Amino acid sequence: MAPILTLNGVKAFYGQSEVLHGIDVAVEEGGMTVLLGANGAGKTTALRAICGVVRSDGEIMFAGKPLHGRSTEEIAALGIAHVPEGRGTFVGLTVEENLRLGAYTRRGRPDAGMGRMYGYFPILAERRRQQAGALSGGEQQMLAIARALMMAPRLLVLDEPSFGLAPRIVEDIFVIIERIRREERVSVLLVEQNAALALELSDHAYLIETGYVVASGTAKQLADDPQIRRSYLG
Amino acid sequence: MHEFLQQVFSGFSTGAIYASLALALVMIYRSTELVNFAQGEMAMFSTYIAWTLVSAGLPFWLAFLATLTISFIGGMAIERIVIRPVENAPVLAAVVVTIGLLLIFNSVAGWIYSYTVQDFPSPFHDRPLLGALMTTRDLGVIAVTLVMLVLLFCFFRFTTTGLAMRAAAQNPASARLCGIPVGRMLAIGWGLAAAIGAIAGIMVAPVLFLDPNMMGGVLLYAFAGALLGGIASPIGAVVGGLIVGVTENLVGTYLIASQLKLTVALILIIIVLVVRPNGLFGTATVRRV
Numbered sequence: 176m177a178p179i180l181t182l183n184g185v186k187a188f189y190g191q192s193e194v195l196h197g198i199d200v201a202v203e204e205g206g207m208t209v210l211l212g213a214n215g216a217g218k219t220t221a222l223r224a225i226c227g228v229v230r231s232d233g234e235i236m237f238a239g240k241p242l243h244g245r246s247t248e249e250i251a252a253l254g255i256a257h258v259p260e261g262r263g264t265f266v267g268l269t270v271e272e273n274l275r276l277g278a279y280t281r282r283g284r285p286d287a288g289m290g291r292m293y294g295y296f297p298i299l300a301e302r303r304r305q306q307a308g309a310l311s312g313g314e315q316q317m318l319a320i321a322r323a324l325m326m327a328p329r330l331l332v333l334d335e336p337s338f339g340l341a342p343r344i345v346e347d348i349f350v351i352i353e354r355i356r357r358e359e360r361v362s363v364l365l366v367e368q369n370a371a372l373a374l375e376l377s378d379h380a381y382l383i384e385t386g387y388v389v390a391s392g393t394a395k396q397l398a399d400d401p402q403i404r405r406s407y408l409g
Numbered sequence: 410m411h412e413f414l415q416q417v418f419s420g421f422s423t424g425a426i427y428a429s430l431a432l433a434l435v436m437i438y439r440s441t442e443l444v445n446f447a448q449g450e451m452a453m454f455s456t457y458i459a460w461t462l463v464s465a466g467l468p469f470w471l472a473f474l475a476t477l478t479i480s481f482i483g484g485m486a487i488e489r490i491v492i493r494p495v496e497n498a499p500v501l502a503a504v505v506v507t508i509g510l511l512l513i514f515n516s517v518a519g520w521i522y523s524y525t526v527q528d529f530p531s532p533f534h535d536r537p538l539l540g541a542l543m544t545t546r547d548l549g550v551i552a553v554t555l556v557m558l559v560l561l562f563c564f565f566r567f568t569t570t571g572l573a574m575r576a577a578a579q580n581p582a583s584a585r586l587c588g589i590p591v592g593r594m595l596a597i598g599w600g601l602a603a604a605i606g607a608i609a610g611i612m613v614a615p616v617l618f619l620d621p622n623m624m625g626g627v628l629l630y631a632f633a634g635a636l637l638g639g640i641a642s643p644i645g646a647v648v649g650g651l652i653v654g655v656t657e658n659l660v661g662t663y664l665i666a667s668q669l670k671l672t673v674a675l676i677l678i679i680i681v682l683v684v685r686p687n688g689l690f691g692t693a694t695v696r697r698v
Contacts, residue, residue, distance in 0.1 A: 226586060251588035263583030265576050276576050279569065280588035326588065 179204040179362050180225070180255075180330055185233035187217070187224040194220050196386040197233060202330065202379075207356055207363040209373040209394070211407060212383035218366040219260055221383070222332050225364075226250055226257045238329060252280045256323035257332040264315050264322075266308030270299055273307050273318055277325030292321040295351055313344040320348075324355065330362045331355075337369050345369065349376055370407040374398040382407075414542050416658045422547035423616075423630075424654020425554035429609035430624075430631035431638070431646035432561075433602040438640050440578040440598045441492070443503050447510035448606050449628030451487075453621060454514045455480040455607030456614045457522050460529055469532045473611060477604045484603025485596040492599065493592070518621040531615035550612045557608055558647065561601075574598060626671050630657065633674040636681045639691025648689065653677060 178201040187195040195217045202208045210218045224231035227247045235242040242250055251257070256277075265273050274289050281288075293300035296317040302310060307318055316336055323331055336352065337345040353376050356363050367373035373394075374380055380397040382390040390397060397403050430448060437445045445451075455476055462472035491510065495503045533549035565571035577584040577594035584591050609631075610624060617623050634653040638645020653674065661670040681688060 228582070228585075246590075247585040248588045248590050251586055257586045259583065259586060263580065263586060265579050265583065267579050268572075268575065272572055272575075275569070275572060276584070276587050276589070279573055282569070322587070 177204055178202055179238055180364065181234075181236045182221070182225070183234040183236075185221070185224055185231055185235060187220045187229050187231040189220075189229065194386055195224065195231070198381075198383065198386075198388045200381055200388065200391075202362055202364050204362055205356075205360060206378040207353070207365060207376060208379045208381070209365045209367055209377040210381050210383055211367065211370050211373065211397075214368075215385075216383045217386045218383050219334055222257065222259075222334055222364070222366060225332065226255060251326065254326070254329040255332060256326045256328035256330070258319045258323050258334060258336070260334045260338070262315050262319040264307045264310075264319060266306065268307055269304055270307055270310070270318060271303040273322050274299075274325050277322035278327075280326055288325050288327065292324060295355060296321055313340050313348065316340060316348055317351075320352065320355070324359060324361070328361060330364060332364045334366050335368060336365070337367060337372070345372065352376070370403075374408075411540075411542070412662075413659075416662050417655055418543035418547055420655030420658035421651060422543075422550045422654070423613075423658065424634075424651035425551050426609050426613045426627065426650075427630045427634045427654050428647040428650025429554055429557065429605050429612070430627060431635035431650040432558075432643060433605040433609070434631060434635045435638075435640060435643050435646040436598055436602045436605070438635075439643075440574070440595055441496075441503075443492075443500065443507070444640075445602070446504065446507040446628075447514060448602065449624035449631070450511045450514035450518075450621075451480070451484070451603050452606035452610035452627075453624040454518055455483075455603065456529070456610035456619060456623070457518055459607070459611050460527060460614070460619055463530055469530060473532075476607050476611065480603040480607040481600040483600075485600040487603070488596040488599035492595075515621050522621070524621055527619040529611075529614035529619045546615070553608065553612060557605065561605075570594075570597070626674075629671060629674045630654070633677040633681075635688075636678055637688055639688025642688065642690035645688050645690030 180202040182198055182200040184197040184199065185195060186193055186197050198221060200221065210221060212218050220229060223229040225235055225242065227242065227245055227250050237253060237255060240253065265276065274292060278288055298314055299318055299321060302314065307315065310318060336348055349372055352363065355361065365373060365377065374397060377394040380392065380394045381388050382397065382403060390400065390403065430452060433448050434445060437443060458479055459472050459476040462475055463469060487510065491506055492503065495506050531546060533546040536545045538545055538548060565575060573584070573589045574594045574597060576587070577589055577591045581591045613627055614623065630653050631650065634650035635646045637652060638649030657670055657673050660673050661667045
């Protein structure tokens with residue numbers, strides 16, 4: 176299958192300092208790809224570079240179109256839904272308003288998509304009129320994923336969906352991400368600290384260390400690599 | 410008692426005008442955390458536009474709507490041209506820009522229209538109502554303000570653009586990731602604030618008469634109202650504006666000479682800042698550093 180997203184020699188910068196030193200990453204259409212690595216390795220920065228939130232250099236192609244020079248909102252409109260670190264919830268708005276915002280780029284009727292999201296996440300239907308800030312961490316993560324899917328994206332970018340959640344809830348969320356990937360035919364690019372779980376569900380994996388890709392391959396290859404087992408899978 | 414109620418009602422009418430201008434201040438503050446010191450002078454300039462249109466023979470309400478449209482476009486243009494370049498600059502730079510705008514609007518109005526005081530037509534006949542408790546003018550001003558508030562509420566509550574504006578004000582980074590053009594939302598916010606200010610100016614001009622310095626005092630009362638309600642709260646702005654209007658009228662009638670009325674606004678501002686800095690409807694924001 177052809178990749179839907181490719182990064183070629185991508186560098187990224189915070190102010191003057193370069194934090195990604197030319198990485199190559201490809202996300203297969205319809206697949207799930209994970210970026211692994213320690214804190215501060217540059218995983219989140221890679222996602223931010225894709226969405227035009229940080230200054231970057233090199234070539235980023237999405238569905239045959241270069242993303243360079245496009246604004247974040249234009250990139251979103253092309254079909255990349257990014258759930259950022261901290262989930263990006265609009266805490267002062269209701270659950271339903273959050274979902275309506277997800278469908279902003281589609282303009283049409285958001286109601287159909289909303290019904291499907293309430294199907295995946297019944298708890299959100301129960302809380303549709305509540306302020307999003309009043310939801311629990313797990314519920315907010317569900318809301319963030321649902322909001323991103325309302326865009327009907329071709330690529331779903333998730334930055335540490337397990338962050339700050341209890342292990343049992345993390346499993347629930349990953350089961351549903353996997354189900355959504357199949358049913359919505361959406362490609363997924365994931366950044367995750369929980370390497371064992373992420374490798375189990377992904378097709379491809381990249382290991383990033385201090386701004387370089389140091390290992391890549393199928394998820395199985397990386398899961399079997401003795402060195403990675405020692406450092407990341409304990 | 411009769412006189413007291415009379416003063417309360419007429420306070421509501423001026424209070425509605427303060428509330429409108431306070432609302433304009435709050436709208437800009439919420440989206441950009443910037444206090445727009447030029448809000449009053451922008452409203453004054455809009456009022457001159459309305460006056461020009463009425464003098465040219467346009468029916469009052471047609472001139473009113475035309476002025477709102479022109480003000481909306483003008484507000485958007487101001488955001489694009491002078492505010493956007495200082496968007497990421499320190500707050501003080503942006504504040505200085507709005508003070509600069511204040512001076513520019515004031516001088517340009519003086520240059521075009523001269524500083525001579527002009528009569529401004531009132532759309533409402535000044536007839537007594539309810540046994541002279543209030544006048545048709547008071548009622549008209551309150552009604553116009555109410556219609557404006559209901560329309561604004563519906564816009565922010567029920568339209569996609571209104572929702573996107575609230576999202577952009579609350580979490581701009583996340584709004585961009587949803588595909589919302591945050592810059593355009595800010596411009597619309599400035600446009601709306603300018604149009605709301607225009608309503609305040611047109612409603613107050615028949616009482617204060619039209620001159621380039623007309624809105625100076627009104628802006629001060631609006632500040633007091635916005636601070637009293639909580640500078641980030643739209644409901645607070647409306648309630649605060651009304652309270653200031655009534656207080657000003659009662660204090661001016663019973664306690665002090667009406668020449669000293671403006672000090673009421675300043676005293677209110679100081680009391681709010683000392684006793685309850687977040688205002689009646691504001692919530693304290695805690696910033697992690």
